[in-house]
Amino acid sequence: MGADLIAALDTDRILPVVVLDDPATAAPLAEALVHGGLSTVEITLRTGAAVDAIHTLAGRDGLLVGAGTVLTPAQVDAAVDAGAAFVVCPGFRRTVVERCLALGVPVLPGVATATEVMLALDAGVETVKFFPAEQLGGAAAVKALAGPFRDVRWVPTGGVHAGNLRSYLDMPAVLAVGGSWMVAPDLVAAGAWDEVARRTAEAVALAGGFA
Secondary structure, three states: OOHHHHHHHHHHOEEEEEOOOOHHHHHHHHHHHHHHOOOEEEEEOOOOOHHHHHHHHHOOOOOEEEEEOOOOHHHHHHHHHHOOOEEEOOOOOHHHHHHHHHHOOOEEOEEOOHHHHHHHHHOOOOEEEEOOOHHHOHHHHHHHHHOOOOOOEEEEEOOOOOOOHHHHHOOOOEOOEEEOHHHOHHHHHHOOHHHHHHHHHHHHHHHOOOO
């Protein structure tokens, strides 16, 4: 995985996962996240506004923008053309991972089982998204999987929030957690950027005690 992304996640410990319906909200969102102390953001390809939002954020200094919910190689191409610095997937799909690697773009494939972790390792990927984390057993499940896969770094995502993020980040194998509570859709829709910045700063403070 890319050194820049690893360094950013290792510092931030939190990857905000954002669904945007209007690309015009991308710039103020970025300002709120950076003001709150984060340097990475994942824009999910769940809406027609996502690619335009990635294009807007790709030029923002101090912020690494990635594309999430990437399901196909064509989506990889569209996201990278828009300026995405990394790709996140909900599951493991070899064609998607191979396209990312061919383009030299860091990819976080989603895994839920030991078999999928081994597929990721076979593809040359050692940092994975554990998804959906809480529904799969939470921190206990990550700890169990981390045992046999000692070289794997984890980014648990799904059901993570301010009240449970420390249970994940307290594990050395966990690089960061993904979450959307600081960028909840109602906050984004309302343009509540001060609240986004406040929640982001609170999350960064909660995560900051772990190296």
